[in-house]
Amino acid sequence: MKIVSWNINSVRFRIEIVEQFLREVSPDILCLQETKVIDGDFPAAAFKALGYKHIMLHGQRMHHGVAILSRVPLVEDDRLDWQANREARHIGVRLANGMRIENVYVPAGGDVPDRDVNPKFGQKLDFVERMTAWSKSLTAPTLLVGDFNIAPLPSDVWGHKQLLNVVSHTPIEVDALDRLKASNTWVDLGRHFHPAPARLHTWWSYRSPDFTVNDRGRRLDHMWATAEVAAKAVSHTVFEGCRSWLKPSDHVPIMTEFAA
Template sequence: MTAPLSIASWNINSVRFRMEIVERFLREISPDILCLQETKVVNEDFPHAPFRALGYNHIAINGQRMHHGVAILSRVPLVEDDRLDWQANGEARHIGVRLENGLRLENVYIPAGGDVPDREVNPKFGQKLDFLERMTRWSEGLASIPTLLVGDFNVAPLESDVWSHKALLDVVSHTPIEIEALARLQAANDWVDLGRHFAPAPERLFTWWSYRAKDWAASDRGRRLDHMWASRDVAAKATGHKVFEHCRSWLKPSDHIPILTEFAL
């Protein structure tokens, strides 16, 4: 007999500053597990109490003051956790856990990469590419492990993942070199892109809109930067995928929205 399991992911852009909308999302949607990126808080200051009050008693965190940071909040037990440093610089960008059913859940915040898509003049871009390369090597060792990889990948790979393919070809997050690096990562474990599994291209599918737009919905200059990838065995048990665009209009919103996949595991 299979049991339903729902897993959400959200770059919250400061969990303490946006605690009100995180609590609202958990009350209204009630996922079994919520993975957060860009929590921007050291571990000792992480707000455990509000999550436990909502039934999320199992918490795994990897924090950093003012920058980065990832967390997994769960109603179901987490058996083990680890933290990998794919940027090799100590930044808090990964937290991985294993569930009692054997599923590995890996939550990652891939570097944005700065503004110039050239590693020679912009070291941040090189760090992003190196991060993706290290993740690719890691993925090659996951062949027999049921795994779900979620998070803010900071890459919108498909033409229909951005508001204008032509306008963004030279903009970091949609450049050919990043897309090729992400494709190598995907191929390394034959990952299934669950967003596009349930909403095939060329359907419009965005998860991020800049704060710079006066009216984000009217301009709709979005990008799909947030992803959920599953190993083939896990993807076969996925029953639905949702994006929550309306959360972008909530009070003090993140520039990202939550995404969620439901499974029969």
């Protein structure tokens, strides 16, 4: 089974590259973040035409939004409000084999890494803490995927020292993410298959006309698995080439393949 996570940054605007990716890679399940569309306007027909007949949506007009598209049945779904303001940032499903997939879009957190002067930063930290509380009581075999908006390791960013005070790589965010990871048997599949200090990036800013010139990337997108799910993982791929496609997202897809 191949499971993909991708912050698409508007699924309707980029539907052509989504279709291209699905035709070329043919994953079983696709988890999208930042779909930026209400459920009624989601381009479901395009996915159904490619065999993704099982669709779970949690949308919001112009902002946020998550979705799970699948070729295999999805037994149930839920939508957790880790942001505590009803923003569409989570959707979870259970597969017929009992495994859960939780798809999350963690807030970016604004520009200033100080909750007293930047409420968005505080909301981000609180979001991760609510995820941690959820994780502590989690018993089901689970795959947690999405845009975490945190690059935890020095080798997860283009310049560790340069970004220590930049939101997404600050020590306080890394500490929060470490607490989430320690709250259960989570295995970071990206680093399981590509151990640090190997370069591993999933996001490049739009500010650079050619992202390959300076390669100032960050690993903001993650797949974590509880121990029993991680034991079945056989590979993890970052599709860096998608960043050069027509009208690309600033994030690229990541995929883990699991044995049956």
